[in-house]
Amino acid sequence: MKLWRPGITGKLFLAIFSTCLLVLAIMHWGVRLSFEHGFIDYIKRGNEQRLEMLSDALGEQYEQHGNWQFLRNNDRFMFKLLRSFEHGDMENNNMPPHGWRTQFWVVDQDYKVLVGPRSPVPTDGMRRAIKANGRDAGWVVASPVERLTRNTDINFDRQQRRTSWIIVGLATLLAAAATFLLARGLLAPVKRLVEGTHKLAAGDFSTRVDSTSQDELGKLAQDFNQLASTLEKNHNMRRAYMADISHELRTPLAILRGELEAIQDGVRKFTPESVASLQMEVATLTKLVDDLHQLSMSDEGALAYQKQSLDIINLLEIVAGAFRERFNSRGLSISLELPDHATIFGDSDRLMQLFNNLLENSLRYTDAGGQLVISAEVVNQRFVMHFADSAPGVSDEQLTMLFERFYRAEGSRNRASGGSGLGLSICQNIVAAHNGKLSAAHSPFGGVSITVELPLEPESLRLV
Known part of the structure; x- marks a missing residue:
């Protein structure tokens, strides 16, 4: 089976299109990496601020009550406390009012869960000590930022991925179309030169190519037309040259033949006058041949x-x-x-x-x-x-x-x-x-x- 070998148009298209794909892949990877790191850092900073605010507020409450009884089985208290944080953030414009992005727990000094999901407290999560009366009364623990739990954040990340791939696909199609038109436009003069060269090689010296641009391809087309014009002129001169040579040689040869046939048939006597006539025609032939030899040698620079x-x-x-x-x-x-x-x-x-x-x-x-x-x-x-x-x-x-x-x-x-x-x-x-x-x-x-x-x-x- 014969393998497909692209022509110069296909090669140029593949070269430009491959370069565009490489640029798109690098840009996509860079944008995704920047977004993911930026998004996680954004959530991490927000959680750190909330952990600090929550630990300070719980420390004050612990000093007022003297123990953690006010917080046990009191989810309503935690809800009001978190709501107050969000209203304060909106008023101070410190961060957007989206609440916690990750799960969190409040544990006492014995590391018993006071508030939080039933899942185990992560050991690799962020934590902030709750200070009361100069000692650690407990901790506020948040799950790692990488473990997003809010549906809105997960959907947002998925939407960004999907949008990014859509942009890559559309950019690829646009790059393919632009590359095709660019390759076709750039190589159109080359194709005309190739077609003209084929005609010229086949002996059609009247062929010419359009030269509309002033770049290197335009100058090449002008040189091609000049070459074709020179070849056509030389071809016509060679034909005329051969015709002239045959005519010039035919005339004295015809005279010589006529003179010799007349002498042979007895129509004309073999006299000194007839010999002189024959010698004159031989001299004419000799002069013509000598001139042709001299001219050919001078043309070649061999003189x-x-x-x-x-x-x-x-x-x-x-x-x-x-x-x-x-x-x-x-x-x-x-x-x-x-x-x-x-x-x-x-x-x-x-x-x-x-x-x-x-x-x-x-x-x-x-x-x-x-x-x-x-x-x-x-x-x-x-x-x-x-x-x-x-x-x-x-x-x-x-x-x-x-x-x-x-x-x-x-x-x-x-x-x-x-x-x-x-x-x-x-x-x-x-x-x-x-x-x-x-x-x-x-x-x-x-x-x-x-x-x-x-x-x-x-x-x-x-x-x-």
Whole structure:
């Protein structure tokens, strides 16, 4: 048989309810103990006062009569004497007029009972000597306080016990109801988080949980929603990423297959021109695979960086010189507006790859007759470079998407003008590895301006 195991709601309910029961039990025990001791002490003090009053009054009567004959078989005398005590107590407000709570006896000097019940005189009861003419003429003896004999007192004690248990029962029910509502209310956000986690684990990345409170659970719900949003975004990006990769690979492969089938069928002759066409598509595939490999390695932080002090101005001039002839063949111009010297701490190979990608991007997406202006300045110990080209430009919405993978501003998948769509993403990772910042804006020449910010080498490192 499977044992019942309470969930977190049941555990919290049992914990709070058990604590309430323990508090109730301690309070009940304490109240009962206090009442019983207080009640007995109250009766004991009252009996002591009455014993004293009765012994004094009987001593005076004994001195007047000289013996105990006036008291033998004279219950009426004792009744009047006790009544006078009670009236005196009421007038003096010393104690309430309830008379004796316990049985009492009046005995003579020979310990013979003069007044009292027929039961034996208790040896452990309270006693008070009756003084007459300087000697003990007898004693007034009362039964122990614990032996209550009056029905009203016994009923009062029973009523207090019964009332106490009723209060405990009602308090227990109230504690159970309050604990249940409290546990349910406190754990409602936890249950929503559990349900949301189950949906998230099942692949439903659109799930969200309500976050209405500002406590730790509310912050946890906000973090959960942020996590779900990130997972949903990454899931969509992964699907789009796989679709883009398959598309990018399919295009050159389809061209290669068509070219090879045409040569095989004799439709196209195997000439140097056809070989050059095939080599171009192979180069495109190689570039795409290399870019994917570079991007995956940079995402994982696996790219090796061998940083050292280097003159970034000299590096920019080398890259611009290597591209100048290609720009001229497309009717484009490159102009440099650089300071004389700037030293940074970085990897020359990776920075060369960064500049190559940026210039390749401008070469592919700038109309003939345009220009690329590379300018730089030092701002707050940072080397800021601007790669601004001419038309065509992009919209504000397209600016925010330039660094997304496989995105092309012209919106087509024709490879005639575009590359793999991964160059700027690789650039972003390289700049981040150098503690820099990469951003895009509208160019003053009508195209796009890519800004690269890199920290200058600290003076302390230059002196080493």
